[in-house]
Amino acid sequence: MTNTDWPLWEVFVRSRRGLSHTHAGSLHAPDAEFALRNARDLYTRRGEGVSIWVVPSSAITASSPDEKDPFFEPAADKPYRHPTFYEIPEGVKHL
Amino acid sequence: MATAAAHQAYGTTEDTADTGAYERAFDAAVAADERIEPRDWMPDAYRATLVRQMAQHAHSEIIGMQPEANWITRAPSLRRKAILMAKVQDEAGHGLYLYSAAETLGTSRDELLDKLHSGRQKYSSIFNYPTLTWADVGAIGWLVDGAAITNQVPLCRCSYGPYARAMVRICKEESFHQRQGYELLLALGRGTPEQHAMAQDAVNRWWWPSLMMFGPPDDESAHSAQSMTWKIKRHSNDELRQRFVDICVPQAESLGLTLPDPDLRWNEERGHYDFGPIDWTEFKEVLKGNGPCNEQRLTQRRRAHEEGAWVRESAAAYAARHTSRTDGASKPGETGATRA
Numbered sequence: 001m002t003n004t005d006w007p008l009w010e011v012f013v014r015s016r017r018g019l020s021h022t023h024a025g026s027l028h029a030p031d032a033e034f035a036l037r038n039a040r041d042l043y044t045r046r047g048e049g050v051s052i053w054v055v056p057s058s059a060i061t062a063s064s065p066d067e068k069d070p071f072f073e074p075a076a077d078k079p080y081r082h083p084t085f086y087e088i089p090e091g092v093k094h095l
Numbered sequence: 096m097a098t099a100a101a102h103q104a105y106g107t108t109e110d111t112a113d114t115g116a117y118e119r120a121f122d123a124a125v126a127a128d129e130r131i132e133p134r135d136w137m138p139d140a141y142r143a144t145l146v147r148q149m150a151q152h153a154h155s156e157i158i159g160m161q162p163e164a165n166w167i168t169r170a171p172s173l174r175r176k177a178i179l180m181a182k183v184q185d186e187a188g189h190g191l192y193l194y195s196a197a198e199t200l201g202t203s204r205d206e207l208l209d210k211l212h213s214g215r216q217k218y219s220s221i222f223n224y225p226t227l228t229w230a231d232v233g234a235i236g237w238l239v240d241g242a243a244i245t246n247q248v249p250l251c252r253c254s255y256g257p258y259a260r261a262m263v264r265i266c267k268e269e270s271f272h273q274r275q276g277y278e279l280l281l282a283l284g285r286g287t288p289e290q291h292a293m294a295q296d297a298v299n300r301w302w303w304p305s306l307m308m309f310g311p312p313d314d315e316s317a318h319s320a321q322s323m324t325w326k327i328k329r330h331s332n333d334e335l336r337q338r339f340v341d342i343c344v345p346q347a348e349s350l351g352l353t354l355p356d357p358d359l360r361w362n363e364e365r366g367h368y369d370f371g372p373i374d375w376t377e378f379k380e381v382l383k384g385n386g387p388c389n390e391q392r393l394t395q396r397r398r399a400h401e402e403g404a405w406v407r408e409s410a411a412a413y414a415a416r417h418t419s420r421t422d423g424a425s426k427p428g429e430t431g432a433t434r435a
């Protein structure tokens with residue numbers, strides 16, 4: 001049986017104008033043009049999108065799950081980045 | 096390792112120095128109803144179970160295209176034909192969502208297809224029954240897609256993220272499948288006596304195989320308990336089967352059709368419908384390959400794959416040529432072909 005190893009692509013769909021593209025899934029295609037067409041047929045059969053991005057999966061660099069804690073730690077001890085950190089007297093409006 | 100590709104699977108147990116800590120993190124995530132994502136550590140058996148289940152599920156979607164596609168050219172109206180084509184196309188899409196999800200676990204698409212074609216991985220035994228009349232298209236939509244929905248809705252909360260997300264997409268699309276089937280049977284049920292009889296005959300033939308779609312009874316289900324612990328599965332086979340029966344009985348009444356089970360009756364005490372015994376010998380025979388269409392389905396699948404080879408090859412050749420041209424760096428020996 002002949003198989004052809006088409007590369008894997010990640011598909012991002014903008015569901016409507018004003019929203020950002022969101023990851024929808026992945027698919028195989030020989031090149032970017034086919035990837036776009038396949039993505040249209042696979043992920044927008046019911047008008048789920050107004051714009052599609054396709055990215056070769058191999059081009060994505062991801063943070064590694066086992067360094068999750070140290071990697072994201074700098075954000076954990078900075079509660080003052082959140083508006084709820086600050087105490088404002090009752091009755092002060094529009095703040 | 097600082098970075099890696101998004102889909103690259105995390106090492107297996109052997110590669111990790113401290114399996115215990117990883118295992119505790121995995122168990123805690125599952126217990127807290129968090130999702131496991133592709134690059135998280137997971138037990139080898141969890142990975143193997145998911146690959147088996149998702150592959151079987153993907154294969155079922157694409158093999159399931161065959162019995163219905165059998166009626167596309169003979170649909171009784173343009174409306175029904177357009178609906179059926181859209182439905183069969185959806186099933187192809189479901190297969191692709193699931194193959195992609197399975198690939199996040201480190202298997203390749205080609206490997207999965209090879210295993211289907213060589214009979215090393217299975218698909219749902221329901222698709223080994225023939226579609227004898229147009230009414231079968233209705234019975235499949237109502238009962239087979241209906242049973243699939245009952246099975247799949249809880250899978251939207253499956254512990255493995257990519258599988259759960261694929262199921263959310265699939266479930267949204269399945270409801271059209273079930274409704275078009277129901278509407279088709281309704282039209283036949285309200286038609287001529289011959290049409291009514293055809294609808295009833297289709298329901299008679301598809302009812303029991305649909306109940307078998309939920310798998311063997313709980314006390315004989317080999318993988319159920321572990322899958323429940325891992326939250327791949329959320330309800331037992333018998334529980335889902337009962338839920339399906341309870342849903343179908345009033346729906347059949349509205350269709351003006353009966354279900355072929357003399358033991359079917361409301362049980363006040365249980366708050367459920369009682370139903371007759373399922374012929375598990377038949378189920379096992381079909382699973383073993385002795386159903387009416389096993390041979391035909393696999394032969395057709397292999398042929399479709401082989402006959403599509405030239406399309407895959409020429410697309411790959413076109414892509415290679417196109418890429419080398421835009422890169423401005425054609426490989427030796429390619430220049431002649433490019434100019435040809």
Ligand SMILES: [Fe+2]
Binds near residue numbers: 156
């Ligand atoms: Fe489906």
Ligand SMILES: [Fe+2]
Binds near residue numbers: 186240269272
């Ligand atoms: Fe379906």
